[in-house]
Amino acid sequence: MNTAPTFRGGIHLPDHKRETHHPIETCTLPDQLVLPLSQHAGTPAQPCVAVGDRVAKGQCVATAEGEVSAPVHASTSGSVVAIEPRPHPSGRALPAFVIEPDGEERWATDLTPLEPRQWSPENLKQHIRDAGIVGMGGGTFPTHVKLTLMEQHSCDTLIINGCECEPWLSGDDRLMVEQGDKVLDGADILRQALGVQRTLIGIEANKPEAIALLRHASRKFDAMEVICVPSTYPQGAEKQLIDVLLGRQVPSGGHPANIGVVVDNVATAAAVSDAVRYGRPLVERVVTVAGPALATPKNLWVRLGTPLRTLVDQCGGSREEIGKIIVGGPMMGQSQLNLDTPVVKGTTGLLLFGSQDVSLREAGPCIRCGRCIAVCPLHLLPATITAYAERGRFDGALTYGALECMECGCCTYVCPAARPLVQMLRYAKAEIITRQKECLT
Numbered sequence: 516m517n518t519a520p521t522f523r524g525g526i527h528l529p530d531h532k533r534e535t536h537h538p539i540e541t542c543t544l545p546d547q548l549v550l551p552l553s554q555h556a557g558t559p560a561q562p563c564v565a566v567g568d569r570v571a572k573g574q575c576v577a578t579a580e581g582e583v584s585a586p587v588h589a590s591t592s593g594s595v596v597a598i599e600p601r602p603h604p605s606g607r608a609l610p611a612f613v614i615e616p617d618g619e620e621r622w623a624t625d626l627t628p629l630e631p632r633q634w635s636p637e638n639l640k641q642h643i644r645d646a647g648i649v650g651m652g653g654g655t656f657p658t659h660v661k662l663t664l665m666e667q668h669s670c671d672t673l674i675i676n677g678c679e680c681e682p683w684l685s686g687d688d689r690l691m692v693e694q695g696d697k698v699l700d701g702a703d704i705l706r707q708a709l710g711v712q713r714t715l716i717g718i719e720a721n722k723p724e725a726i727a728l729l730r731h732a733s734r735k736f737d738a739m740e741v742i743c744v745p746s747t748y749p750q751g752a753e754k755q756l757i758d759v760l761l762g763r764q765v766p767s768g769g770h771p772a773n774i775g776v777v778v779d780n781v782a783t784a785a786a787v788s789d790a791v792r793y794g795r796p797l798v799e800r801v802v803t804v805a806g807p808a809l810a811t812p813k814n815l816w817v818r819l820g821t822p823l824r825t826l827v828d829q830c831g832g833s834r835e836e837i838g839k840i841i842v843g844g845p846m847m848g849q850s851q852l853n854l855d856t857p858v859v860k861g862t863t864g865l866l867l868f869g870s871q872d873v874s875l876r877e878a879g880p881c882i883r884c885g886r887c888i889a890v891c892p893l894h895l896l897p898a899t900i901t902a903y904a905e906r907g908r909f910d911g912a913l914t915y916g917a918l919e920c921m922e923c924g925c926c927t928y929v930c931p932a933a934r935p936l937v938q939m940l941r942y943a944k945a946e947i948i949t950r951q952k953e954c955l956t
């Protein structure tokens with residue numbers, strides 16, 4: 516299979532994809548669903564139903580607040596029994612709806628199905644906004660905002676990201692294999708909403724079945740091409756995918772729109788098709804449940820708001836004492852305190868590790884080997900930035916590009932001194948942003 520050239524830096528990880536490449540099953544309905552008002556990048560949504568109200572599946576329960584925000588919809592029919600702080604994947608307790616299902620799965624009819632070719636780009640963008648669609652690869656940036664940003668730039672290419680480069684995760688792969696037509700239909704609707712001619716679909720070489728199926732199915736679309744890209748982590752990062760597919764570099768501090776590109780994930784494209792063709796807002800997603808401590812790895816269709824515990828139960832529970840719970844992939848995912856956290860729009864995976872899988876090695880001093888620099892896909896100097904951050908010299912960390920860091924974790928993975936580089940980079944970024952805000956107020 517012809518494969519596009521790779522980007523500079525990055526690492527090759529054991530991908531564990533074979534362990535999880537199973538057909539998608541439907542996750543059971545839990546006793547309670549917990550739907551946070553904040554499931555997207557931007558301002559939390561504002562409740563538009565009250566405690567005691569009965570809601571239908573797909574009914575809007577919280578509206579988008581401000582420009583960068585997204586509405587939240589009930590993921591089943593039932594009653595709202597509370598709106599209160601509940602555990603959130605970010606680690607904090609954040610306001611959320613608690614819905615007790617009635618088991619009827621009654622759909623709301625708020626969102627009218629559209630025939631995409633009969634509607635203007637503005638209508639399609641509004642529909643995508645009303646359906647609460649956000650980047651489902653984990654970024655959770657509201658999709659309609661990405662589409663609107665392009666109005667200020669000259670855009671020529673839509674890229675659909677089917678890389679799924681984190682180990683274990685295979686939900687996007689299964690979605691492409693099982694619902695490839697829907698992914699391509701959503702991609703074509705996004706292309707229409709953007710008003711561009713060309714769509715490129717980048718898929719990592721370790722997904723040969725998805726590549727073959729989508730290549731075949733894409734023949735009926737104009738100017739749509741499926742491109743096999745190398746399986747190198749983090750190939751799924753926007754900047755690296757654009758570099759490999761188009762040879763263009765996103766400028767420092769800029770975004771893909773600056774170079775005429777929009778990147779959307781394959782699951783986002785499928786959600787767009789559901790919203791436009793069938794009037795179905797974003798209320799469920801595919802989650803890969805895996806890890807060495809899990810009994811039976813699976814891919815599950817999960818209603819948003821389902822507690823992680825329900826997913827683990829459906830996978831036969833844990834087969835040993837759990838040492839670490841991660842939501843997302845092992846490189847960029849977030850550790851969880853327990854399994855009470857709900858699945859949200861950006862939940863790509865749930866990984867369980869045993870105590871012996873968790874490294875407790877103490878960090879040593881930097882030996883100046885340069886490995887972190889060699890693997891950084893953004894050509895940063897992780898050892899230098901973190902040395903400044905450790906000394907409270909955030910001006911120096913900023914000068915060396917701390918805010919550019921995408922927190923991919925490559926530097927931490929290769930560091931022989933076990934230095935917590937990505938953790939220090941996150942800390943430095945948070946400090947710099949806080950100080951910048953304080954200067955503005």
Ligand code: SF4
Pocket residue numbers: 890891892893894895896897919920921922923924925926927936937940
């Ligand atoms: S975490 Fe940041 S500094 Fe480290 S390799 Fe990734 S982008 Fe570079």
Ligand code: SF4
Pocket residue numbers: 880881882883884885886887888897898926929930931932933934936
């Ligand atoms: S990889 Fe670790 S030890 Fe090597 S230069 Fe970077 S921080 Fe220092």
